[in-house]
Amino acid sequence: MREDEDELGTVNLPDDVYYGVHTVRAQANFDVSGAVLGDFPAYLTALAHIKKAAALANADIGVLRPQVAEAVCQAADEVAAGRFSRRQFPVDMMSGGGGTSPNMNVNEVLANRANEILCGHKGYDLVHPNNHVNACQSTTDVIATAITLALHRDLVALIGAVGVLENALEEKIEEYRGAVKLARTCLQDAVPITFDQEFGAYLAVARRSIARLRAAAANSLDVPMGATIVGTGLGVGASYLEHIYPRLAEVTGLPVRKHPNFFDCIQNGDIFQEISTVLKGLATNLAKMAHDISLLASGNRAGLMELSLPAVQAGSSFVPGKVNPVLPEMITQIAYQISGNDTVITMAVQGADLDYNAWTAVIAKNLFESCRLLQHGVPLFADKCIRGLRMDTQRCRGYAELSLALSSMVGVVFGHDDGIRVAYHAKEHGTSIRESAVLLGVMDEETADVLLDPVTLTDAALSSTVLDRLVERRRAQTRALISGLPVEARRGLMTVAVAMAQADGVIAPEEVSALDVVADVLQVPLDHDLTLPVSLPTGLAALDRRARELIYSCSLWIAFADETLDPSESDLLGRLRVELDLSEDTATGLRAKFVQAHSTRHSYLHQFDKLPWWEEFEGLVATLAADSAP
Incomplete structure (x- = not known):
């Protein structure tokens, strides 16, 4: 056994330990977490490197004699190399005192080992933990x-x-x-x-x-x-700062x-x-x-x-x-x-x-x-x-193909209401969006295979190209159908649309939007002054049956743009039927067809969502034009 003492008294230490009284006090006071300094080799190595760098810097400026500095450095190297067991560093990591205990634990081990190197035994005969190992340092820095x-x-x-x-x-x-x-x-x-x-x-x-x-x-x-204790540098030797950092970089390699x-x-x-x-x-x-x-x-x-x-x-x-x-x-x-x-x-x-x-x-x-x-x-x-x-x-692919979220692609191309219709159908019948879209006639199988391919939908550039191609194909088909109508028929339809919007004496915002859509689809300008009354054009009866039926059906769409059919609008539709030379049975059939298509498109919408979906007009025109073809 050997002895070590501080102001509180003397303690006995086993011969095989290198720490001293300060470590013993800390070990007794802070045995709380079970995690000790020796359990953290990176931290222990950093402390050893700091002590070595400080010893070299202090030797550079004459604070330590070369022999003492060399012994401290050798001891520090041995600690950094792991030659000392966990038992030599028993200070609990949760010790109080702002780090004084682990600092003194290292100081004592290095001092005892350095003294052993110089004198052949532990102790502080030539190397002291505070005066030499901790020279120009404080626990703080x-x-x-x-x-x-x-x-x-x-x-x-x-x-x-x-x-x-x-x-x-x-x-x-x-x-x-x-x-x-x-x-x-x-x-x-x-x-x-x-x-x-x-x-x-x-x-x-x-x-x-x-x-x-x-x-x-x-x-x-x-x-x-x-910095020593608070940052003032009190207690460091002259030119210590100029030497400690090069030495610290040398020792740590950092x-x-x-x-x-x-x-x-x-x-x-x-x-x-x-x-x-x-x-x-x-x-x-x-x-x-x-x-x-x-x-x-x-x-x-x-x-x-x-x-x-x-x-x-x-x-x-x-x-x-x-x-x-x-x-x-x-x-x-x-x-x-x-x-x-x-x-x-x-x-x-x-x-x-x-x-x-x-x-x-x-x-x-x-x-x-x-x-x-x-x-x-x-x-x-x-x-x-x-x-x-x-x-x-x-x-995984099966899950992707069955997702109802694919209805969003139906909505992008064919209108949001069709997307909702397809999604509800797929959910109610346990089918895929692709199957429901085809079953409901929203798209053909070829279009569904391209548009709803999960691989396509994962690639923004590819899906955009597919969407653009499909939208353009649909628009081209509609333009071809519309272009097949005589110009005078399209202009007549535009005039009838304006007259229908004016029928109740007030043009609602929905009707203005509807007229813009009609003009775009028919490829004729909306050059009417909406504040001036417009009469039904003459010569409508001379148009072919397809054109006359299309004009009447589209007029129905305008009449229902605000979801109501006023008496004035109903009267105008009656006069229009006569001008178009359509029988009552034909008019009734066209109206039934329109009402069915219109109600189907809106049957899946929430009750509060009463405004028409303007994108439906293009599809409506295409459907009616195709159905009216001879």
């Missing part, structure tokens, strides 16, 4: 520097861990590139998407996280060595920089908060990814079953053959823990009083723990889960 340097190395290691995930995602994306599946919004069926598009979002998270980690690692190289404002660095912990935020952001995104994968792999008979997870262990002690999402669950729990750590760090940063933050112990413990959880967890998730995922491509 040592601990702040050690935490940031340790975090730098942890962040660099974490970049490598996230890189494993990045590679695994890249490989999986290539494996299933172009495979169609169903996207979901609010957990409801949405539009088709490809595997690489969906998982490409996860890959983007990994890459963005790597970029953020690199930035955080670079920012953690500004350190306050030489481009360490002098912090531009010691007072800021000592008081404010926003650098720790920023790093914690980056870690929480990564963990949160990973948890979202893990949750998605668990949901997509839910089953194995009654879930989504789009993905299958690799079986890495028995999923249940009770249900044979069950495969649980154990790796996604691990990542999710890591995210929960890191979110909690971030809250603690936030409180500790904001809780700094005046000129010094005394809560560095809990900041360091939680930051190191967050880094460690991610360093270990992310590669496991990548290797044991992502790499082994399997996609049920047939099931």
Whole structure:
């Protein structure tokens, strides 16, 4: 046994330990978390490097004799190389005192080992923990520097861990590139998407996280060595600052920089908060990814079953053959823990009083723990889960083809009301949108195959080209039908439309919009002064039957533009029938046909949605013109 003492008295120490009285006091006072300095090798290595750099700088300026500095450096190298066991660094990471206990633990171990190197035995005959190992330093600048340097190395290691995930995602994306599946919004069926598009979002998270980690690692190289206790530099030797930073860079191999404002660095912990935020952001995104994968792999008979997870262990002690999402669950729990750590760090940063933050112990413990959880967890998730995922491509394509959301494409091309009609039909009859669209006569099979192909709908450029082609084909067909009407018939129809809108003495806004649509479809200008009354044109009876029936049917559409048929409009329709030389039976048949088409188009609309859908006119004209063809 050997003895060591402080102002509180003497303690006995086993011969094989290198720490001293300050470590013993801390060990007795703060045995709370079970996590000790020796459990955090990056932090311990950073402290050893700082002590070595300080010894070299102090030797440079004559504060330490060369022999003492060399012995301290050798001892520090041995600590950094891991030659001392966890038992030599028993100070709890939750110790009070703003880091004094871990700083003194390292000072004592290095002093005893350096004295052993010089004298052959432990003790402080030639090397003292405070006077020599801690020369020109305080706990303040040592601990702040050690935490940031340790975090730098942890962040660099974490970049490598996230890189494993990045590679695994890249490989999986290539494996299933172009495979169609169903996207979901609010957990409801949405539009088709490809595997690489969906998982490409996860890959983007990994890459963005790597970029953020690199930035955080670079920012953690500004350190306050030489600030001593509050930032004034009180207690450092002359020209110490000029030597400590080159020596620190030499020892660590890192481009360490002098912090531009010691007072800021000592008081404010926003650098720790920023790093914690980056870690929480990564963990949160990973948890979202893990949750998605668990949901997509839910089953194995009654879930989504789009993905299958690799079986890495028995999923249940009770249900044979069950495969649980154990790796996604691990990542999710890591995210929960890191979110909690971030809250603690936030409180500790904001809780700094005046000129010094005394809560560095809990900041360091939680930051190191967050880094460690991610360093270990992310590669496991990548290797044991992502790499082994399997996609049920047939099931996924089937889901995409059956999605009612494909009705949105029907609405884009054929009008929103037709899209609603098709969607309701498919839902009520258990058919696909494609089948319902064809059954209802909204489109033919050839158009449905092109327009509603899930692969097409995952590519914006391709779907836009298909849409443009289909819309143009439909418009070309309508233009061809309309162009087949004599110009005088089209002009007559336009005049009749204006007269019908004026029939009740007031032209409603809906009727003005309807007239604009009529003019566009008929390819004739709306050059009438709507404030002046318009009479029915003469010579309508001389037009062919097709033109006369089309004029009457389109007049019905104008009359119903505001969803009401006034007596004046009904009277005008009666006079128009006579001018067109249509029998009452023919007029009644045309009206029945129009009413059926109009009511069918609106039967699936909500009750409050009474305004007409103007895009229906083009289709109405095309239908009536085709039906009236000889």
